[in-house]
Amino acid sequence: MLLKDHEPLPIHAGRMPHPLVTSDHVSRLRSGVYVFDAAWSGLFVEDRLRVRASAVWASLKNTQCTITHITAAALHGLPLFRLNADRVDVALPAGATRSNGGDIRRHHVPLPHADIATVDGMRVTSLERTVYDVIRSVSLEAAVVVFDAALHKVAWDDKTNTYDEPEAERFRQAVRERVCTHPGARGIRQARFVTEFADGRAGSPGESVSRLWMWELGVPTPELQYRVELRNGRYALLDFAWPHLCKWGEFDGQIKYSDAGILRGRTVDEIMQLQQEREAAVEAATKWKCERWGSPALTDLPDFARAMRAAGLLPGRVT
Secondary structure (H helix, E strand, O other): OEEOOOOOOOEEOOOOOOOOOOOOOEEEEEOOEEEEHHHHHOOOHHHHHHHHHHHHHHHOOOOOOEEOHHHHHHHOOOOOOOOOOOOEEEEOOOOOOOOOOOOEEEEOOOOOHHHEEEEOOEEEEOHHHHHHHHHOOOOHHHHHHHHHHHHHHHHEEOOOOEEOHHHHHHHHHHHHHHHHHOOOOOOHHHHHHHHHHOOOOOOOHHHHHHHHHHHHHOOOOOEEEEEEEOHHHOEEEEEEEEHHHOEEEEEEOHHHHOOHHHHOOOOHHHHHHHHHHHHHHHHHHHOOEEEEEEHHHHOOHHHHHHHHHHOOOOOOOOO
16 A cells, blocks of 8 residues: 555555655555655644554454544544654454554543544544543643644634634533543543633644643733734734733744645745734734744743743743
8 A cells, every 4th residue: 555645545555666666755654555755754743643544444354443542633633732643542342452563552441332433434432532532641731732622623613713612611511521420530630620721712732732831830811812803894813812911922833834724825924924914903903012932932831931931921030
């Protein structure tokens, strides 16, 4: 098989790559499965895991297997913050082998029919079950990112830029009930916190981790996706706003300068010009100061603390 790109099911049956395609162009992903190096190197971790899941699923003989945990999260379109994509999580029925394979992480957990969905032709855990499994088994940062993104998926309307609070709370309650039903499960203390802390108004992993670290550092609680009315009937949604401090904040991830879907044919210079014009319009409307930070500030908590001090959101000297 030869994986050509990152389409939903990018597996194509066949023998070894054509002789004209040298080993410098392709790499072996698993037995009988190869990827073009150029395409593979350009994939995000979630896309790589989706490709691996497709390859593994095609080789599974047991039709009762189900993809779970962070692999299911990737298939549901949820972002994975600093997680590895070298193994596919699979739940196996009773009696199946318990040992992990080179690219498979096996789980032996009961899965009611209601916890199973189908994504791209593969059996995966439902969105609710996936979130419940993930928030108990990954870092706190990654857990918040996943739950925020799941709430965003079910409750945020991209057309109207509005957040359906009742729908978000319905989903949160569904996960909360799972947490409450299993008080002694592994990772359940973290799951309790994340279930209450998650907020689907976060628009990116960077915003989610920023909000978590603000809470850990004692930064004043911001308002999320704060709407500012501009001239000519336009408006702006601010990632973070502190009206009582006359400040607002924006997380600038590098993806906005490289993702074709975001650029939409525009150059990086054009994107930056639009950003400057938007910032000027917001400041004219509010008289608030804009504070910006990006991925370098999320290297670790001390670096983020320095960014918050520089923004005047934490006391102390900037070192």
